[in-house]
Amino acid sequence: MTTSTYTVVGMTCDHCAGSVRAEIGRLDGxxxxxxxxxxxxxxxxxxxxxxxxxxxxxxxxxGYQLA
Structure with a gap:
């Protein structure tokens, strides 16, 4: 297992966080x-x-950007 940390710019609410979580969660592995x-x-x-x-x-x- 590997753990990585990224910084995402533009998230302001739980819906924002959920969108980012869902899209990254779709990546293989x-x-x-x-x-x-x-x-x-x-x-x-x-x-x-x-x-x-x-x-x-x-x-x-x-809908967001990596810092």
Whole structure:
């Protein structure tokens, strides 16, 4: 298992966090996504390291940006 932390810009509510959680959770190998709305930090647990481009695309699909 691998855990990575990303910072997402623009989330302001639980709905925002849920959208980001859902999109990242769809990536292959992801087993958990924890969002800290106050800091914008998103912790992702996956079977193997994720490609940054894949995470970026998922966050952008949710309507936000990686810092």
């Amino acid at each position: 992801v087993s958990g996504v924890e969002v800290d709305l106050a800091t914008g930090n998103v912790g992702v647990t996956s079977a193997a390291p994720l490609r940054d481009d894949d995470v970026k695309a998922a966050v952008e699909e949710a």
